[in-house]
Amino acid sequence: MPPRSSGWRIGRVAGAPVLVTPSWLLAAVVLTVLFAPTVRFWAPATGTPGVLVVSFVFVLLLFGSVFCHEVAHALVARSRGHRVDELALTLWGGHTAYSGGAHRPGDTALVAVVGPLTNLALALAFWVGFQAQSVESVPALLLYAGAFSNAFVGAFNLLPGLPLDGGQVLEAAVWKATGSRTRGTVVAGWVGRVVGVGVVVGVLLWPLTSGSRPDVVQVMWAALIGAFLWSGATEAMRTGRRREALAGLTVRSLATPAVLVTQGSGVADVGRAAEGRGETVVVVVDRSHAPVGWVDPRAVAAVPADQVAATTVDAVVVPFPAGSAVRADASGPELLQHLAGTSGGSRVVPVVDDGRVTGVLDVARVAAALRPGSRQ
Known part of the structure; x- marks a missing residue:
């Protein structure tokens, strides 16, 4: 099966192409600029070119972690009898597309959960490396940032709402309990919508508890993430209903x-x-x-x-x-x-x-x- 996404093929994993999509370049630039002030604060003597280089190295580490996340999905999916169609690095991180095989609740949950668990394992490894540093340095900063970002990505992806991996685990649990995969998809989709709204509301209300005003940039990011989660949950529910219709097509x-x-x-x-x-x-x-x-x-x-x-x-x-x-x-x-x-x-x-x-x-x-x- 040809790749579903357009982009540059950089290799193969589990028999499937690994693609870097054009949107990844935008994400890399934005994240490099956003992380640069942290590098400058940590290493004030570093010039602007050096700051940007270190910031970009962090972005590469971050997307390397995302790649490990997707590889975990791909390898477990293939081990459960699925055909892996592609692994893609995108604006929002990445995704793994697979098809075929026998779809069972347990397999779906297992394929989903290994991604976040991989990030949490990487977070622990980065944290151990950071603790081993005796002085504040650029490597120490990168290790700390790697630990924090992987912990956040792992924990966030475990939230129980589609399109997140935790949502697929919830979908599988409801599917197992009710015997209806579509019901599981709808439940996990609605929870995903609630999570999306909760991200925006949380960013708006959290500063108010300490008497400060919400940060405009943080609100904008929260709105983007909330919109991504809402649209992803909605599309997942549509896909679930189409899948049910397809199953009854004779x-x-x-x-x-x-x-x-x-x-x-x-x-x-x-x-x-x-x-x-x-x-x-x-x-x-x-x-x-x-x-x-x-x-x-x-x-x-x-x-x-x-x-x-x-x-x-x-x-x-x-x-x-x-x-x-x-x-x-x-x-x-x-x-x-x-x-x-x-x-x-x-x-x-x-x-x-x-x-x-x-x-x-x-x-x-x-x-x-x-x-x-x-x-x-």
Whole structure:
């Protein structure tokens, strides 16, 4: 599967590409500038170029920690039978995309929790290194900053709300308790929204408890983080509902019955074949009963009355793309993958059961069944 994100490929982990997205560059610049005053305070004798270099080294350490976080996700996901599609470093840190495998609550929780635990382990390692320093120095600053940032990233990601890793753990817990993954996603999504709002409210109210005013920069960052959490939680809930709709997607529930006519039959035979059959589609088959195409009623109606007797169905048939036939028992992701790979933009594809054409599948009807609130 090709990478889902655009960016520069810098290697592979767990069989998947590691990408640095363009948004990471923006994050690196912003974080370098934000950390520079701390470096200047810690090492006042350092010139501006040196301050920026040290600040950028911290940013590299931070994103190195994020990378370790994502590698942990990827390795455990692969060990649980999933296919890892990509690891990406982004504006908000990073993400690991994986698919396939058997989705179980325990596996989902395990894949999610190893990321934050990796950060907490790194925080401990950085802290031990900092404690070993005998004097205040630039290396000591970097070790302290590494310990603090990893502890924050690990703890924050364990908060029980999507799209955070802790939200995936909560989702898995509700899924295990109720048997419904979608219910788990919705619960964890709403908690994620509450966490997002809580971040903003906390930053606004905390200074007031000590009689000071909220810092504008901190409020702006809190608003960005809150918006990220709210939108991520909302998208996770949408994805959960789409996943539920996809799981219930079957050819048998969506197919339209077919009436078969053989190549070379007259257009007049079309009406007689479909008469009294209710909702049906006329499918043209060859002499070996393989599907050739379907008959568009509008094309039949356009044939002049004085030419009906001399016109064959070959003149009004809409060909099926080669290999587009779907099995009558196909469903879910398998069905969508087949349609995406073989339908070639065709509106209708044939349905076969044990080698026999039994109906047709309208691709637009499949798409409509995936929309929120749809009913099959």
